[in-house]
Amino acid sequence: xxxxxxxxxxxxxxxxxxxxxxxxxxxxxxxxxxxxxxxxxxxxxxxxxxxxxxxxxxxxxxxxxxxxxxxxxxxxxxxxxxxxxxxxxxxxxxxxxxxx
Amino acid sequence: xxxxxxxxxxxxxxxxxxxxxxxxxxxxxxxxxxxxxxxxxxxxxxxxxxxxxxxxxxxxxxxxxxxxxxxxxxxxxxxxxxxxxxxxxxxxxxxxxxxxxxxxxxxxxxxxxxxxxxxxxxxxxxxxxxxxxxxxxxxxxxxxxxxxxxxxxxxxxxxxxxxxxxxxx
Numbered sequence: 001x002x003x004x005x006x007x008x009x010x011x012x013x014x015x016x017x018x019x020x021x022x023x024x025x026x027x028x029x030x031x032x033x034x035x036x037x038x039x040x041x042x043x044x045x046x047x048x049x050x051x052x053x054x055x056x057x058x059x060x061x062x063x064x065x066x067x068x069x070x071x072x073x074x075x076x077x078x079x080x081x082x083x084x085x086x087x088x089x090x091x092x093x094x095x096x097x098x099x100x
Numbered sequence: 101x102x103x104x105x106x107x108x109x110x111x112x113x114x115x116x117x118x119x120x121x122x123x124x125x126x127x128x129x130x131x132x133x134x135x136x137x138x139x140x141x142x143x144x145x146x147x148x149x150x151x152x153x154x155x156x157x158x159x160x161x162x163x164x165x166x167x168x169x170x171x172x173x174x175x176x177x178x179x180x181x182x183x184x185x186x187x188x189x190x191x192x193x194x195x196x197x198x199x200x201x202x203x204x205x206x207x208x209x210x211x212x213x214x215x216x217x218x219x220x221x222x223x224x225x226x227x228x229x230x231x232x233x234x235x236x237x238x239x240x241x242x243x244x245x246x247x248x249x250x251x252x253x254x255x256x257x258x259x260x261x262x263x264x265x266x267x268x269x
Contacts, residue, residue, distance in 0.1 A: 065172045072158075072162070083157070083158050085114055085157065086157060087152060091108060095108040098144070
């Protein structure tokens, strides 16, 4: 157990970069609350887990198209096909062409 | 039982007048098998939909959107409407290349392994290896559904290498 702790401390010292971070009272209280709830062992662990999640979303820069999708789904529910393509060539050929 | 669905089958259902349209639609509607696709299907869908955007017949609200939002919405809609689940194996493999070691998605590694045996195009083999790795990860994939004649032409070879069967809907 002691050995594992030493390895972990060495790992954090050698591999991880220290980034100074200022938090307000509320944010610190919320972090403490997460620790008391047993979700994380330390504030450091909590911040890293929450940041990792947030970073993935921020890097994604994904478009929110929920309204448009719901509109199409609603039309479809009425038995109409909201989307179609009028192509002169077969879709199989078009997909295959993109794979060349 | 589950089927990995190739992009041409997903798109087939939306092409009016295409002889394969009804086949694609009835395959996607049948409930015997859960239908799967992969993140690479999303990429390919977006790429193909961008190329055929000129031929789109859709509600005015969608046509007035920017192409970026329109394509994003169409990909989302097609996945939902087709009842597809997008899945991939969360595993990476270490490859030794030119004296360095790099970490790559397991499917890329499989592509390199099977390339010589199948001699297919890059995306063809990527879809097949996504399906193979999903099967090995525990998804019950027994069918790879495609209209692609090159893949269908090698279905016996593919069945020898992978656990699933290649079928035309």
